[in-house]
Amino acid sequence: MSEPLTGVVLAHAGLAGALIAAVEEIAGADHGLVAVSNIGCDRAAIVAHLEAAIAGRPAVVFADMPGGSCAFGAAAYAREHPDVGVVTGVNLAMLVDFVFHRSLGPAEAATRAVATGRAAVMPIGRTGAGAAR
Amino acid sequence: MSVELFRIDDRLIHGQVVVGWGQPLGVGFIVLVDDEVRASDWEQELYRMGVPPSVAVVFASVAEATAQLPAWQADGRKGIVLTGDIDGMTALCAGVDGAIRAVNLGGIHFREGRREKLRYVYLTDEEAAKLRALAGAGVEITAQDVPTGRRVPLAELLG
Numbered sequence: 001m002s003e004p005l006t007g008v009v010l011a012h013a014g015l016a017g018a019l020i021a022a023v024e025e026i027a028g029a030d031h032g033l034v035a036v037s038n039i040g041c042d043r044a045a046i047v048a049h050l051e052a053a054i055a056g057r058p059a060v061v062f063a064d065m066p067g068g069s070c071a072f073g074a075a076a077y078a079r080e081h082p083d084v085g086v087v088t089g090v091n092l093a094m095l096v097d098f099v100f101h102r103s104l105g106p107a108e109a110a111t112r113a114v115a116t117g118r119a120a121v122m123p124i125g126r127t128g129a130g131a132a133r
Numbered sequence: 134m135s136v137e138l139f140r141i142d143d144r145l146i147h148g149q150v151v152v153g154w155g156q157p158l159g160v161g162f163i164v165l166v167d168d169e170v171r172a173s174d175w176e177q178e179l180y181r182m183g184v185p186p187s188v189a190v191v192f193a194s195v196a197e198a199t200a201q202l203p204a205w206q207a208d209g210r211k212g213i214v215l216t217g218d219i220d221g222m223t224a225l226c227a228g229v230d231g232a233i234r235a236v237n238l239g240g241i242h243f244r245e246g247r248r249e250k251l252r253y254v255y256l257t258d259e260e261a262a263k264l265r266a267l268a269g270a271g272v273e274i275t276a277q278d279v280p281t282g283r284r285v286p287l288a289e290l291l292g
Contacts, residue, residue, distance in 0.1 A: 012148070040242050040243050040252070041242055041243075042144060042240070042242040042244075043143075043144065044244075045242060045243070045244075065148055067146070067147070067151060067182050067183025067184065068147050068148045068183065069144040069147040069148070071182070071183075072144075072179055072180070072183070075179055076179075079175070
């Protein structure tokens with residue numbers, strides 16, 4: 001069996017650490033996730049942080065805003081590392097699901113994360129599910 | 134003039150620029166002045182991802198920006214002109230002979246040899262001297278990461 005994927009949550013301020021703490025509450029400590037913040041970083045520094053966090057392993061990077069420095073840093077890193085997938089718009093649902101699918105390949109895991117993350121975004125209550133009840 | 138902000142930011146196009154400044158200013162275009170990005174289709178495609186379709190993005194070398202600045206300043210839309218470093222903005226200021234009156238320091242992050250001036254501005258002594266020279270040429274230089282942040286004058290920044 002190949003090495004389980006590492007997941008890197010790359011986000012502004014303290015968001016990555018907070019998301020991973022939430023994952024741990026739900027799925028336990030064996031999550032394989034590492035937090036990286038972009039605080040004080042230009043793109044070169046973000047790439048250096050990713051190098052350290054991933055350490056040559058197959059991985060998926062979960063970045064926050066699609067048009068932000070985290071996403072750009074992740075894209076630049078992945079361009080040189082074909083065994084690393086990148087997903088933007090990270091949310092808790094996709095991270096929790098990822099924890100249980102770390103045996104997938106990086107590209108497959110990234111595709112799955114996008115589907116899971118999108119499926120978790122929906123209106124509920126008066127404007128959405130259950131509105132007619 | 135329709136260029137509302139000349140900004141030095143080593144992250145170039147990112148959330149602070151597009152949302153933080155772009156929304157309150159109501160910008161219609163962003164000019165990214167960087168020779169390396171200008172030469173890379175991949176980099177340009179990446180940065181376009183960060184900008185909504187309602188905002189035009191122009192990629193220019195320093196030489197192209199020097200030539201085009203009068204047209205951007207006459208543009209009916211509001212715009213932001215970005216460089217990734219002090220040298221780029223200094224070259225642009227020199228090339229347009231007084232047309233740039235104010236420069237915003239938005240993000241110059243830590244690298245070896247730089248010292249912290251603000252949470253988002255780190256400078257070497259050489260970079261500080263370049264900013265002093267730019268100010269001496271009549272350009273008002275302030276640091277401000279987002280519009281709601283405090284504008285820090287260069288004199289205070291350099292102490």
